Amino acid sequence: MIVRKKDRVVVLGITGKQGTFWSEKMMAYGTDVVAGVNPKRAGETHVGVPIFATTAEAVAKVGGDVAVMFIPPAMAKDAAVSAAEAGIKLLVVLTEHIPAQDVMAMHGAAARHGTRIVGPNTAGLVTPGECFVGIMPAFVPSVFKAGRIGVISRSGSLGTLICLNLTRAGLGQSAFIGIGGDPMLGTTTRDALEALDKDSGTDAVVVVGEIGGGMEEDAATYAKKMTKPIVAFIAGSAAPLGKKMGHAGAIVTGSAGSYASKRQALEAARVTVADTPSEIAGAVFVGLKSSRADNKLVANQ
Amino acid sequence: MNFEEHAAKLLVLSVAGIPTLRGMLCSTAAEAAMAATNIGPCVVKAQVPIGKRGKAGGIKLARTSDEARKAAEQILLMSIGGYTVERLLLEEQAQIAREFYAAVLHDVVARRPLVLFSTEGGMDIEEIAAAKPAAIRRLLLDVDSKPNASDFAGMLKGLDLGPAENQIMQILERLYTAYRKYDGELLEINPLAVLVDGRVIALDCKFVLDDAAIYRQPELAKAGVPGSMTALEQRGAENGLKLIQLDGNVGVLANGAGLTMTTMDVIRHYGGKPANFLEIGGEAYTKSEIALDLVLSNPGVKSLVINFCGAFARTDVMAEGVVRAWHKLAPRVPVFFSIHGTGENEAVALVRNELGIEPYDFMEDAIQAAVKAAQ
Numbered sequence: 001m002i003v004r005k006k007d008r009v010v011v012l013g014i015t016g017k018q019g020t021f022w023s024e025k026m027m028a029y030g031t032d033v034v035a036g037v038n039p040k041r042a043g044e045t046h047v048g049v050p051i052f053a054t055t056a057e058a059v060a061k062v063g064g065d066v067a068v069m070f071i072p073p074a075m076a077k078d079a080a081v082s083a084a085e086a087g088i089k090l091l092v093v094l095t096e097h098i099p100a101q102d103v104m105a106m107h108g109a110a111a112r113h114g115t116r117i118v119g120p121n122t123a124g125l126v127t128p129g130e131c132f133v134g135i136m137p138a139f140v141p142s143v144f145k146a147g148r149i150g151v152i153s154r155s156g157s158l159g160t161l162i163c164l165n166l167t168r169a170g171l172g173q174s175a176f177i178g179i180g181g182d183p184m185l186g187t188t189t190r191d192a193l194e195a196l197d198k199d200s201g202t203d204a205v206v207v208v209g210e211i212g213g214g215m216e217e218d219a220a221t222y223a224k225k226m227t228k229p230i231v232a233f234i235a236g237s238a239a240p241l242g243k244k245m246g247h248a249g250a251i252v253t254g255s256a257g258s259y260a261s262k263r264q265a266l267e268a269a270r271v272t273v274a275d276t277p278s279e280i281a282g283a284v285f286v287g288l289k290s291s292r293a294d295n296k297l298v299a300n301q
Numbered sequence: 302m303n304f305e306e307h308a309a310k311l312l313v314l315s316v317a318g319i320p321t322l323r324g325m326l327c328s329t330a331a332e333a334a335m336a337a338t339n340i341g342p343c344v345v346k347a348q349v350p351i352g353k354r355g356k357a358g359g360i361k362l363a364r365t366s367d368e369a370r371k372a373a374e375q376i377l378l379m380s381i382g383g384y385t386v387e388r389l390l391l392e393e394q395a396q397i398a399r400e401f402y403a404a405v406l407h408d409v410v411a412r413r414p415l416v417l418f419s420t421e422g423g424m425d426i427e428e429i430a431a432a433k434p435a436a437i438r439r440l441l442l443d444v445d446s447k448p449n450a451s452d453f454a455g456m457l458k459g460l461d462l463g464p465a466e467n468q469i470m471q472i473l474e475r476l477y478t479a480y481r482k483y484d485g486e487l488l489e490i491n492p493l494a495v496l497v498d499g500r501v502i503a504l505d506c507k508f509v510l511d512d513a514a515i516y517r518q519p520e521l522a523k524a525g526v527p528g529s530m531t532a533l534e535q536r537g538a539e540n541g542l543k544l545i546q547l548d549g550n551v552g553v554l555a556n557g558a559g560l561t562m563t564t565m566d567v568i569r570h571y572g573g574k575p576a577n578f579l580e581i582g583g584e585a586y587t588k589s590e591i592a593l594d595l596v597l598s599n600p601g602v603k604s605l606v607i608n609f610c611g612a613f614a615r616t617d618v619m620a621e622g623v624v625r626a627w628h629k630l631a632p633r634v635p636v637f638f639s640i641h642g643t644g645e646n647e648a649v650a651l652v653r654n655e656l657g658i659e660p661y662d663f664m665e666d667a668i669q670a671a672v673k674a675a676q
Contacts, residue, residue: 155559
């Protein structure tokens with residue numbers, strides 16, 4: 001789920017306003033957008049790339065490793081299932097408010113065809129200095145800079161702020177993995193953490209979580225085994241109980257998914273949990289300086 | 302979207318062929334008395350979209366028409382979990398032999414539908430899970446394939462359900478079909494009763510419709526209970542903005558759910574109290590003018606934080622809306638900005654030139670100043 005310059009990207013819904021705007025931004029930054037899909041405009045060229053009627057046709061004619069969806073909720077399931085059937089390896093689903101049973105069907109199709117879904121309701125993936133897929137301001141130099149810190153975030157806006165803070169502190173990023181704000185995600189915090197743990201270009205990881213669900217707790221069980229330092233921030237400590245805070249996934253009922261539960265699980269896994277976003281960069285510096293050997297010792301115990 | 306018991310039974314269970322008791326919906330004590338004459342000994346049940354109605358006194362037995370009238374009078378004066386009781390469901394009294402639990406819901410970790418069944422009915426599933434976890438049977442299904450009768454038979458194996466087993470299997474199958482057909486987020490029967498005469502009946506029903514699927518369930522959604530909203534929250538909803546009014550005094554305008562939540566968290570961290578949650582994420586970032594109007598319409602607001610971090614949302618577009626609203630409303634509350642990301646230079650210049658305000662470099666500093674100003 002770390003996107004690379006060599007990845008051939010197909011944009012579903014490329015001819016719409018957002019599809020057009022972001023395809024141009026992606027290509028200008030270095031992303032290899034090879035095709036667009038829109039059944040009504042097949043055969044045309046748009047923003048310099050050929051348009052096909054289906055994802056399968058696009059993959060057959062020009063190839064495609066990654067697909068990104070600029071598709072409204074009611075049409076998202078069919079688009080995602082078609083992309084999985086066409087053999088797309090990585091499917092980035094930006095769409096928010098897809099009916100939950102459609103989301104389950106998307107995940108089912110992805111599992112059958114070996115497709116990894118990122119999202120739904122993600123802002124996308126950025127590999128600073130190389131390429132990006134989605135709706136992140138990769139091209140704003142004050143926000144993203146190439147480097148060795150991996151960032152995982154459920155939120156696009158908060159993820160942007162945190163990358164900005166890292167960049168201001170002189171810490172560039174190896175990858176930004178936006179996993180999405182929905183309750184049923186194709187790529188979890190733990191999946192992203194494993195990918196960054198295995199990535200030789202990443203020295204430390206920042207996890208930006210949110211209240212609701214059990215993903216941060218699950219990621220904490222993996223974090224225990226890691227030697228790379230991890231710093232986390234969990235949004236939603238001031239959120240009232242039982243209210244959905246914008247993201248469908250960010251709702252606390254009873255003690256499940258609470259801020260306290262997540263913080264406790266992460267701290268028990270030796271993850272530094274920051275109180276405010278501006279504390280993150282400092283905590284990353286501390287983590288990087290502390291002896292690797294010590295970390296390894298604890299991890300082996 | 303939540304549904305009251307009578308609507309869930311009529312529009313979801315009955316349509317799916319799951320048996321319920323004979324009942325009538327009433328909204329006055331006189332209607333209840335009349336209904337009882339018709340039904341005979343009955344149960345008078347408050348209709349509010351929330352659990353624990355019995356414990357709150359919202360469910361009473363009545364043998365005669367007169368008792369039904371008295372019970373109705375009492376219950377119609379109640380407020381349960383913040384809901385004023387406006388309707389009653391009168392149902393015939395049943396002779397219950399056993400009480401079970403049945404539900405279909407999303408398993409968000411497996412990302413598949415989950416059918417639950419337990420012979421320990423009548424209490425909350427959380428209570429059953431805590432007291433007797435082994436008493437809960439689970440069946441994970443796949444939305445793309447129709448389950449077989451043998452799937453349900455398998456989940457009930459060894460539970461010693463006697464002659465009721467076939468009826469229960471059929472009910473579970475129909476419950477799952479209804480959950481799929483009506484875009485359920487949760488469809489629960491608790492208790493599912495075996496009566497002395499051998500019939501299996503849904504005594505209660507809870508149905509939650511997936512909010513994201515309302516567009517394709519328009520008829521059903523008309524019978525749902527809209528979430529309780531303040532006048533200001535209602536105004537937000539009419540403008541396509543999700544506003545949650547809180548009891549604090551620091552107003553919040555930020556883009557994206559994550560950044561908005563974090564702004565609230567940092568207000569708390571510095572000892573202040575946020576006055577609202579208001580998301581202008583996704584396409585809604587173009588609505589900052591009306592959004593600011595909403596935040597400032599909250600009489601509790603003593604200071605304001607405007608925290609933009611543009612990704613998809615362009616900060617220059619959001620700042621233009623803020624400036625327009627500011628000129629129109631001319632508010633007296635002190636405002637503290639932090640602006641970064643897409644469109645940052647234009648947005649900062651606009652706020653500086655039009656409002657004469659210098660945005661803070663770090664959101665923490667803007668928030669700290671706003672908390673201080675609100676005190």
